[in-house]
Amino acid sequence: MSEYHSEEAEAENMEDNDTLGADFENLMYSADTTADQAPNRKDDIQGISWDKLSVTREEHTKSRLQSYRNYENIPNSGEAAGKDCLKTEKGSSFYMFKKNFRSVKPTILHFQLTELVWATSNHDVYLMSNHSITHWSSLTSSGDEVLDLAGHVTPSEEHPGSLLEGFSKTQVSSLAVKDGMVVAGGFSGELICKHLDRPGVSFCYRLTCEENAITNSVNIHKNSSGALHFMVSSNDGGVRNFDMETYQLVQHFHCPWPVNHSSVSPDGKLLTIVGDDLDGLLVDSNNGETVGKLTGHLDYSFASAWHPDGLTFATGNQDKTCRVWDVRNLSKSVAVLKGNLGAIRSIKFTSDGQYMAMAEAADFVHIYNTDTGYMKEQEIDFFGEISGISFSPDTESLFIGIWDRSYGSLMEFARDRVSGSSV
Structure with a gap:
């Protein structure tokens, strides 16, 4: 993972928005936008008053597409990867815009790490806002604030291995909220665990004392025996598996390159590992042995997710593509899906497996109907860096975090049971 921070990349790509000439004082404090206020996109879903600007929405979108600089570790990877992509049919309506919450201010610590939004119901969302883990209804x-990490955090429970002295001013680079638990990973190898229904912090741990210690992703899952665990991927090449009940480290796999993301299959038996290497890995989660290599991406990967069927999974890459794989034949991707603007930094499947969403670094979230072989697509477009995407467990809601100096917000979409069910 790149060592330079999101502020540098964000500032460069946000210059386009600053040239709009808008009254940012009014934009930043404008009211929430609802579906009733934006019928058929006559009014912007972000509340941007285009009639008061010297440029149309279409013109600004075109300008963003032309000037946005996608970060690449391998030069020209985005251009080279386009030839393999599926020609999808756009225009579907799987999720309808419901509301844009302007008072919510999602933030990102590092521009490559954007899994910082988690829905635990169709109306409860957890996200990072500066140094605070925040719950939004x-x-x-x-x-309301779930945990303030700007000050000093110490564990209120006693567990072997827990750092009783805790941490100060933790910069959260990764987050997971699931099954009543919150796990936050820090920029310097910190790991902080908390029960949503208990006061205080349950467990504090330092993954490594190495200088290159960024915690890149956290994944809460059930292992092959059904026990609740969490998997942590780190820039030191480590993939660490912890028991959620005891907080004990039960497995530690090591890769020769920084691991940017890992995800566990629904049955807990397989593990996808992607990072600063062109090839990803499919690994036996019990012993860490490689089951197969994922060959096809042209740059470094930062996202992965499993379909509920346990047979297919997807990976997201800085070459602007998402690749879908089948564990029964890894020699070729099932589908290669192309982004518009930048790297694919987050991927999520609905719990019923019917839809998959992939988020680019900014401006675009794509939703695919998996039942059509990923041919049918809905494209959601807006302006701003994406801090995370999350379907609700019941599949009825989709939340998108937008990090932007002027347009930062949390967007809510509702499943379209009328138009979406007919596709």
């Missing part, structure tokens, strides 16, 4: 349009 779309029912009440209100939020």
Whole structure:
């Protein structure tokens, strides 16, 4: 993973938005936008008053596509990867815009790490906002702080291996919220665990004392025996598996390159590992032995996710593509899906497996109907860096975190049971 911070990349790509000449004072404090206020996109879903600007929305979108600089570790990887991509049919409506919450301010610590939004119900969302893990309710349009990491955090429970002295001013680079648990990974190898229904922090741990210690991703899952675990991927090449009940490290696999993301199959038996290497790995989660290599991406990967069927999974790459794989034949991707603007930095499947969403670094989230072989696509476009995407467990909601100096917000979409079911 690149060692330079999101502020540098964000500032360069946000110059386009600054040239709009808008009254940012008014934009930053404008009211939430609802579906009723944006019928058929006559009004912008982000509340941007295009009629007051010297440029149209279409013109600004075109300008962004032309000027946005996609970060690549391998030069020209995005251009080279386009030839293999599926020609999808756009225009589907799987999820309908419901509301844009302007009072929510999602943030990103590092521009390559954007899994910082997690929905635990169709109205409860957890996200990073500066140094705070924040809960937002779309029912009440209100939020509350779950954990303030700007100060000093110490564990309130006793567990072997826990750092009783805790941590100060933790910069959170990765987050997972699931099954009543919060796990946050820090920029310097910190690991902080908390029960949502208990006060205080349960466990503090330092993954490594190496200088290159960024915690790149956290994945809460059930192992092959059904026990709740969490997997942590780190820039030191480590993939560490912890028991959620005891917080004990039960497995530690090591790769020769920084691991940017890992995800566990629904049955807990297989593990996808991607990072600063062109090839990803499919690994036996019990012993760490490589089951197969994932060959086809042309740059470094930062996202992965499993379909609920346990047979297919997807990986997202800086070559602007998402590749879908079948464990029964890894020699060729099932589908190669192309982004518009930049790297694919987050991928999520609905719990029923019917839809897959992939988020680019900014401006675009794509939703595919898996039942059509990923041919049918809905494209959601807006302006701003994406801090994370998350389907609700019941599949009824999709939340998108937008990190932007002027347009930062949390977007809510509702499953389209009328138009979407007919596709």
